[in-house]
Amino acid sequence: MKSTFIKVAATASAIFMLAGCGGAATSSTSSAGLSTIKSGVLTVGLSPDFPPMEYLDPKTNQLTGADVDLVNEIAKRLNLKVEFTQQKFDQLVNSVKTERVDITFSGMSDTVARQKTVDFVDYFKSVGRFYTLAANKAKYTKATDACGQAVAVSSATDYFPKLQQFSKDTCESAGLPAVNIIPTDSGAAARLQLDQGRATLAIQGAENLVYFAQQDPGKYDMVLPDLTNTPFGAAVKKGNTALADKVRDAFAAMNTDGTTKKILDKYNVGYGLMAPAINGVK
Structure with missing residues (x-):
């Protein structure tokens, strides 16, 4: 234009x-x-x-x-x-x-x-949230449960650097394994990584997860503290x-x-x- x-x-x-x-x-x-x-x-x-x-x-x-x-x-x-x-x-x-x-x-x-x-x-x-398949919800009750886990996140969003910082502050500084960050080109691609078992957690905006809950009830659950606000x-x-x-x-x-x-x-x-x-x- x-x-x-x-x-x-x-x-x-x-x-x-x-x-x-x-x-x-x-x-x-x-x-x-x-x-x-x-x-x-x-x-x-x-x-x-x-x-x-x-x-x-x-x-x-x-x-x-x-x-x-x-x-x-x-x-x-x-x-x-x-x-x-x-x-x-x-x-x-x-x-x-x-x-x-x-x-x-x-x-x-x-x-x-x-x-x-x-x-x-x-x-x-x-609010940026961790989420997982509903069947795995019980595995993630505290922030350190994400340490060493494969977490999918869109690298184009601010969730990506926030997750890197989360790994340093919550995991690495405590001597725990770093988060295995799986970068993707979109939130949809991150969700696919979770669906296909390549990731055990993913990150998305809470508003997006509200929509998923309506479209596919019972498939996903939000877990752990907020990543961003x-x-x-x-x-x-x-x-x-x-x-x-x-x-x-x-x-x-x-x-x-x-x-x-x-x-x-x-x-x-x-x-x-x-x-x-x-x-x-x-």
Whole structure:
């Protein structure tokens, strides 16, 4: 997608007013966010393999999920249309950096490392969990039970470095065997490792596991303490304060009138409701 570079802050402000959402921007605002908003289209990057946040409905093959509903509601309030771009998760940050998309909604955790490249509008309190096949649940009652075990995790997520740190702090520092980390290219691939017996544990967001429990009751169980407790954030290009502020304000209004909670409850993830914040992880 081509975009016109907009240098003047006043022009940026006028564009947002035309879009039905007045407010000032700064000269550091990303051209991608403003040029597409001027044309009335918000381009959204996502990786639709993370139910119930974003996934392809198995019956219709249409995009659905909590993030999909949330961004559609935000766009409606900003008088914008939404154009979704499906990508692999590990391509999303670069797509924002290179202005191929304006924003991502894809179960992406806000981290200090990612903040060096993009800005986040935090909107959902996510929890990363260990899980296993239900038949093996009794084997994992305390954190050290994961030591020496084969644990599958997507290397594209922040769960991967968190698991490395968990191994050092919980296992290796206590003289126990390190976690045998099996990196994969997605959460679905990590789950497959568990299903096929190549891993005894896997890691996924609790919201994803809630979905599995509905689709395949009794197959998996969450075990051990939380691995992470980090909010999901919608990522925009670094310095695109105009778009970040508008999305944050839209979330705040949706929280106040109950829209966010209604959408999250629709997908059984109402526990993730939180006050929106920009780069809230420090």
